[in-house]
Amino acid sequence: MDAVVRKIAPKKEENKNPGICASCKNLNFCTYPRNQSRPIMQCEEFLGFEPRTKQGKKVVSLRLYQAKTRKKEKELSQYKGLCRYCVNCEQCTLPRSEGGVWICDEYMDEE
Amino acid sequence: MELAIADKITQKPAIKRNVYENVTQQFNKASDLMDLDPDIRKILATTTNEIIVHFPAIMDNGRIEMFTGYRVQHNNVLGPYKGGLRYHPAVDIDEVRALATWMTWKCAIAGIPFGGAKGGIAFDPSKHSFGEMERITRRFTYALNGNIGPEYDIPAPDVNTNSQIMAWILDTYLSSVTPQERNRSIHIVTGKPIASGGSQGRDKATGQGTVFCIEQWAKDKNFDLNNATYMIQGFGNVGSWAAKLLKPFGSKLVAVEDHTGAISNPEGIDPDKLAIYVKERKGVHGYPAAEPVDHESFFKTKADIFIPAALENQITAETAPLLNVKLVAEGANGPTDIEGDGILQEKNIDLLPDILCNGGGVIVSYFEWLQNKRSESWELEEVDERLRKKVINAYKKVKNTSQEFNTDWRTGAYIVALSSIQEVYRTRGIFP
Numbered sequence: 001m002d003a004v005v006r007k008i009a010p011k012k013e014e015n016k017n018p019g020i021c022a023s024c025k026n027l028n029f030c031t032y033p034r035n036q037s038r039p040i041m042q043c044e045e046f047l048g049f050e051p052r053t054k055q056g057k058k059v060v061s062l063r064l065y066q067a068k069t070r071k072k073e074k075e076l077s078q079y080k081g082l083c084r085y086c087v088n089c090e091q092c093t094l095p096r097s098e099g100g101v102w103i104c105d106e107y108m109d110e111e
Numbered sequence: 112m113e114l115a116i117a118d119k120i121t122q123k124p125a126i127k128r129n130v131y132e133n134v135t136q137q138f139n140k141a142s143d144l145m146d147l148d149p150d151i152r153k154i155l156a157t158t159t160n161e162i163i164v165h166f167p168a169i170m171d172n173g174r175i176e177m178f179t180g181y182r183v184q185h186n187n188v189l190g191p192y193k194g195g196l197r198y199h200p201a202v203d204i205d206e207v208r209a210l211a212t213w214m215t216w217k218c219a220i221a222g223i224p225f226g227g228a229k230g231g232i233a234f235d236p237s238k239h240s241f242g243e244m245e246r247i248t249r250r251f252t253y254a255l256n257g258n259i260g261p262e263y264d265i266p267a268p269d270v271n272t273n274s275q276i277m278a279w280i281l282d283t284y285l286s287s288v289t290p291q292e293r294n295r296s297i298h299i300v301t302g303k304p305i306a307s308g309g310s311q312g313r314d315k316a317t318g319q320g321t322v323f324c325i326e327q328w329a330k331d332k333n334f335d336l337n338n339a340t341y342m343i344q345g346f347g348n349v350g351s352w353a354a355k356l357l358k359p360f361g362s363k364l365v366a367v368e369d370h371t372g373a374i375s376n377p378e379g380i381d382p383d384k385l386a387i388y389v390k391e392r393k394g395v396h397g398y399p400a401a402e403p404v405d406h407e408s409f410f411k412t413k414a415d416i417f418i419p420a421a422l423e424n425q426i427t428a429e430t431a432p433l434l435n436v437k438l439v440a441e442g443a444n445g446p447t448d449i450e451g452d453g454i455l456q457e458k459n460i461d462l463l464p465d466i467l468c469n470g471g472g473v474i475v476s477y478f479e480w481l482q483n484k485r486s487e488s489w490e491l492e493e494v495d496e497r498l499r500k501k502v503i504n505a506y507k508k509v510k511n512t513s514q515e516f517n518t519d520w521r522t523g524a525y526i527v528a529l530s531s532i533q534e535v536y537r538t539r540g541i542f543p
Contacts, residue, residue: 039201
């Protein structure tokens with residue numbers, strides 16, 4: 001059986017509300033009657049933020065982030081010296097010494 | 112001349128006026144009735160310290176952004192300032208000031224040696240990464256510097272802050288004290304993860320305190336909780352725990368409303384099964400073992416006990432006349448407005464006011480602080496037993512005071528809080 005769903009306040013209007021609803025993840029599904037002249041300051045069903053990366057993607061957890069970082073580190077570990085940090089590393093055709101390249105005029109970092 | 116806090120609040124434009132008006136009115140009503148010393152009234156009508164900090168934090172793109180943080184310390188005559196930190200875009204000095212004042216009353220009524228404070232940062236956490244949140248939190252802690260401390264002002268989680276944020280505050284604060292001081296300072300925040308010094312029983316504390324109050328009320332009224340019916344608004348932390356903890360008494364949950372809708376079943380709804388459903392589906396909407404009802408029908412449900420455990424201003428001039436219950440036990444903060452309060456009194460519905468009924472959370476925070484301070488770690492049973500004693504003691508004080516002043520329980524609760532503060536001022540006097 002479905003519960004009766006009441007009219008849901010549009011998010012853009014709620015954002016004008018100075019209360020905490022504007023930053024609640026339940027906002028789009030919330031059916032509690034609210035009064036714009038009485039902004040909510042405390043709510044037991046408030047659902048907090050999800051941190052985002054700079055690309056706007058959700059960070060699932062710190063552990064997952066660290067696991068991804070470790071994988072990237074492992075992939076890069078085949079390169080030694082400057083090559084490891086050079087943006088041209090994978091396309092580079094210059095000969096590399098076994099001990100790694102430590103001086104290179106072609107070196108280019110991300111900046 | 113410095114404006115009193117109540118004047119500052121009422122001077123705000125209509126849209127910014129909110130539940131704090133109810134608290135201010137209650138303060139005035141209780142002060143008049145108990146004939147609070149006008150000099151002490153003057154002190155309590157104003158906050159002690161209002162700290163505003165502007166601080167930089169480095170974003171993931173390498174740029175610097177400036178943030179504004181607040182910490183308002185209302186009164187510390189009973190003990191160190193205590194109150195949450197909230198992160199949301201609408202945080203401003205007025206909101207923080209109001210909530211800090213509220214904390215003073217809440218701690219005083221609970222009988223714990225803390226004063227009232229509140230703080231926060233005005234920004235939208237959903238627009239920031241995990242790393243940015245950490246840097247913002249750490250810089251805010253650094254900016255507050257000596258204005259917080261384990262024996263001075265103890266922050267806690269609130270809107271958009273959690274145990275992770277508390278752990279960052281703890282770590283930053285400890286980094287700013289000498290190595291010899293570090294293990295003596297972990298009570299700088301409460302609401303920490305258990306592994307980092309948090310307390311057992313913190314998650315259910317508010318719901319547990321509410322149930323202890325209901326149990327005591329039932330004992331007083333010679334009311335049998337076995338087969339008693341109850342309804343709950345809000346099935347978050349407080350509501351779901353209150354429902355689960357009432358189940359062993361044999362009480363029957365007959366209606367629930369949360370942010371997704373309302374459901375009812377006169378034969379009873381199993382709180383444990385509903386909690387599992389809500390965890391999966393994020394709301395009571397569609398729960399198969401109950402009928403869907405609308406907001407009005409929910410309020411009209413016949414039950415013995417109503418536990419509002421969601422948000423503010425839900426029992427109003429519109430909804431209070433619909434209620435068909437014997438007791439309202441306020442698990443949420445400020446669920447009843449002034450008009451709603453008057454109607455409940457006219458209808459002779461008993462009321463366990465929020466500052467008494469939902470004090471379990473701040474009491475267990477005090478226990479966490481105490482355990483850290485004493486380098487102890489209490490078992491859940493010990494936390495529960497100590498909580499029961501504190502809640503029942505507060506309940507009895509409110510009951511006796513309400514009878515003594517021939518007033519409602521909410522006013523009685525405020526009189527208990529104000530009397531304990533007045534007593535300290537009278538004994539200690541004002542320096543010099």
